[in-house]
Amino acid sequence: MKKKILLTRRLHEFALKQLRKKFDVTIHSGKIPMPKNSLMSKIAKVDGLICFPYDIIDKQVIDAAKNLKTICTYSVGYDHIDIEYAKKKKIKIGYTPDVLTDATADLSIILMLDLMRRVTEGDRIIRQGKWKEIYGAYDYVGTEIAGKTLGILGMGRIGTQMAKRAKAFGMNVIFHNRKKKSSRLGKYCSYDQLLRQSDVLSIHVPYTKQTHEMINLSKMKKMKKTSFIVNTARGKIIKESDLIFALKKKIIAGAALDVFKSEPIGKTNPLTKMNNVVLAPHIGSSTDETREKMAEITVKNIKLGIEGKNPIYSVK
Ligand code: NAP
Numbered sequence: 001m002k003k004k005i006l007l008t009r010r011l012h013e014f015a016l017k018q019l020r021k022k023f024d025v026t027i028h029s030g031k032i033p034m035p036k037n038s039l040m041s042k043i044a045k046v047d048g049l050i051c052f053p054y055d056i057i058d059k060q061v062i063d064a065a066k067n068l069k070t071i072c073t074y075s076v077g078y079d080h081i082d083i084e085y086a087k088k089k090k091i092k093i094g095y096t097p098d099v100l101t102d103a104t105a106d107l108s109i110i111l112m113l114d115l116m117r118r119v120t121e122g123d124r125i126i127r128q129g130k131w132k133e134i135y136g137a138y139d140y141v142g143t144e145i146a147g148k149t150l151g152i153l154g155m156g157r158i159g160t161q162m163a164k165r166a167k168a169f170g171m172n173v174i175f176h177n178r179k180k181k182s183s184r185l186g187k188y189c190s191y192d193q194l195l196r197q198s199d200v201l202s203i204h205v206p207y208t209k210q211t212h213e214m215i216n217l218s219k220m221k222k223m224k225k226t227s228f229i230v231n232t233a234r235g236k237i238i239k240e241s242d243l244i245f246a247l248k249k250k251i252i253a254g255a256a257l258d259v260f261k262s263e264p265i266g267k268t269n270p271l272t273k274m275n276n277v278v279l280a281p282h283i284g285s286s287t288d289e290t291r292e293k294m295a296e297i298t299v300k301n302i303k304l305g306i307e308g309k310n311p312i313y314s315v316k
Helices: 013-022 036-043 058-062 084-086 100-118 119-127 157-168 191-197 240-247 288-304
Strands: 004-005 024-025 049-053 069-073 092-094 148-153 172-176 200-203 228-231 254-255 276-278
Touching: 004 013, 004 036, 004 288, 013 024, 013 119, 013 254, 013 288, 036 058, 049 288, 069 288, 084 092, 092 288, 100 119, 100 157, 100 200, 100 228, 100 254, 148 191, 148 254, 157 172, 172 191, 240 254
Parallel strands: 004 024, 004 049, 049 069, 069 092, 148 172, 148 200, 200 228, 228 254, 254 276
Antiparallel strands: none
């Protein structure tokens, strides 16, 4: 008898082919994320789950599972899974770090450059037919990149690659982690110094109880009025209502965001009305190459996890 697995969404055909060779595969189709009641009824019967960042795998969902050996998420972030509870239940957790580092660091640098040089803002001006006159010497100017200080919050895999890219643009790099460490790319500093000294603050910490709304109004008030925030990590690391307030009141100069408190965001979100904001629809890892690698790893992870072994990339 083949072991049963549930996918909350489709994966690439090559991955599905490999999975079907080994497992009895159920793929949720329809509403994304999978509605909780449907997830709870389907998970009851399977040995393995492949999920995505929008699927909330909490205690209730884990308790609904009767035979579950492994949960493999198609992401590096695993804040949507109750890891401690899953571990207690001896469920192996797989995830997909490393392979998405470059793609996400690329997007972080793209958003930063776009924000500072006002590219998307200009695109909007042209598309809306508002480019009526040739700009003069002082009109529509951006901010120089070279010589500015980039502050990295979370100098891990993606933070380090962001730092490397920023160095190539002539930026100075400072960074903060919980554990002090040295890096040839920049200087370690306290969180307070990071806030006060950065011209651009780029967020690369995971979303945890500790990082929940780690950037709020009191923190933004410590930042330079000319500074920018870039967030490709998780939306809830910033208190979004405070960010909107800070942008309106010019407490900081702008923000570039790939992630939000609640996704997807729509036109009613005040961020969509601000010219000093660049928005992306959570596409940090969205390249063909990266997504294929994530699928390859997910297949390997679940094969191992179902056998009770540690996935190749295992949350410990
Ligand atoms: P990582 O290698 O684990 O790096 C995270 C870094 O954050 C570590 O250096 C860690 O160092 C630091 N950190 C953790 N908690 C902290 C805290 N409370 N205060 C200060 N520093 C803290 O993770 P990664 O692979 O770079 O990924 C980072 C995050 O990016 C993921 O968790 C995910 O949520 C997000 N992401 C988003 C997308 C997207 O599509 N937008 C794509 C990929 C990843 P210490 O342990 O020393 O503190």
